[in-house]
Amino acid sequence: MTNIAVIGFGAAAIGFISEAISRGHKIHVFERSKDVYSSSISGIRSDGKLFVSKDMGGDLEIPIEIQREVVNYYISKLDKADRGNIKTGVSFSKNSEYFELFYSKGFEPINSEFFHIGTDKLTNVLKKIYEEFLTSERVRFHFNVKIDNVVFQQDGTIKIQSKNFEDSFDYVVIAVGRSGHILVNRIIEEHPELVLSDNVVDIGIRYEVPNHVVKKLNEEMYEFKVRMRTKTGYMVRTFCNNPSGKVVLEKYDDFVTVNGHSNSKAETSNTNFAILCSTSFTEPFNDPVGYGSFISKLGNILAGGRKVLLQTYGDFVKCKRTKKIGRVKPTLPIGNYVLGDVNLVLPRRIALSISEFIQKLGEVVPGLAYSDNLMYAVEVKFYSNKLDNDKYENLKFIGDCSGHTRSITYATAHGKMMAQKL
Ligand SMILES: Cc1cc2nc3c(=O)[nH]c(=O)nc-3n(C[C@H](O)[C@H](O)[C@H](O)COP(=O)(O)OP(=O)(O)OC[C@H]3O[C@@H](n4cnc5c(N)ncnc54)[C@H](O)[C@@H]3O)c2cc1C
Structure with missing residues (x-):
């Protein structure tokens, strides 16, 4: 059983935990906010528009089937009555009369499917996901813990540090989104080899x-x-x-x-x-x-x-x-x-x-x-610096802080796919 620390509880962490939980690992989640709802503003707490698209959301190759799984996962957490009411749409299907209209004026129309949950419904969706994770004895949440640094140890583990707390883990997943740039900058100051590009x-x-x-x-x-x-x-x-x-x-x-x-x-x-x-x-x-x-x-x-x-x-x-x-x-x-x-x-x-x-x-x-x-x-x-996840076996960056995603669907899928490799 691997002892895992997940830093941050946003879209990418949700994807990671939902997959890792069934693989028998012990997972500790550290989130700087005081509870699951009041975290820094992002699409998982405001608006909640889910996209399925090959052309937007990040630079990772995420198969459409995985993107659909992610979208269905979030929709399944809505109350039954709300599931049928979410607004959906397709941006520029090939049959759309708008495709040619925009194209002829020099625009590149982007194909994508949309599912809009809405700010008011997201709280319940998050609550459901959180409560489901809580039912597993292998997942523990630590709120009000802002991680300030991670340090590689002689014995191969990684120590995570905050103001009043430190502990060591076999595997550390950084999932702090763009709002966690201070932690990510700190790590790359010490490990510049992680940076692929930053401009x-x-x-x-x-x-x-x-x-x-x-x-x-x-x-x-x-x-x-x-x-x-x-x-x-x-x-x-x-x-x-x-x-x-x-x-x-x-x-x-x-x-x-x-x-x-x-x-x-x-x-x-x-x-x-x-x-x-x-x-x-x-x-x-x-x-x-x-x-x-x-x-x-x-x-x-x-x-x-x-x-x-x-x-x-x-x-x-x-x-x-x-x-x-x-x-x-x-x-x-x-x-x-x-x-x-x-x-x-x-x-x-x-x-x-x-x-x-x-x-x-x-x-x-x-x-x-x-x-x-x-x-x-x-x-x-x-955008965060693009980071190299192949540099270290047991330190991984998922979601927006990795520089490879910029949407709920891609960040969640990134987390999910990272856990599948465990
Ligand atoms: C206002 C806004 C609206 C958006 N709307 C949409 C949308 O409708 N659809 C869409 O697809 N995308 C949207 N996005 C983008 C989307 O929110 C992100 O792509 C996605 O949430 C990234 O997931 P993540 O897990 O990487 O980061 P986040 O979801 O941001 O989660 C990161 C978590 O880490 C925590 N954290 C940060 N630093 C630390 C630390 N040092 N220690 C512990 N915890 C920490 C944060 O509090 C947060 O809970 C929006 C973004 C913003 C800002």
């Missing part, structure tokens, strides 16, 4: 439009995913579409960015989605997190504190500070934004790319380029 960050805006503008798209696909190589050379994409959803702040210790989510029931008359520009640099650059953080902070400085900037698309194109909004009413509460000029925050190459992207969206769905549509800045997606 990507996605920067952009959250875009908000009235539901009626995207009604047909939302009904057919739930989430429409397209990307396009713009004239600047940057790849720009849509991300995280929330029909009838809300724009929210994403809070970091020293700055705030913008994000979006939706509940299982329609709550607003707007749809929001991110428009992100993928930036990837070469030497001597080695600090994508620093780059994204600085741009976000600049937005906060202009907005006068822990707030984001809000501008209409029309004013953005004219490089004019927005003083008055038009027909689209922001779903982000008023104290969380300041009307301003997003051009003062985004680097020119990113601003141009986003501008071109929205203009092209408007050529397919005219309402997507209405001048009173709303742009919130900045939205940032940080």
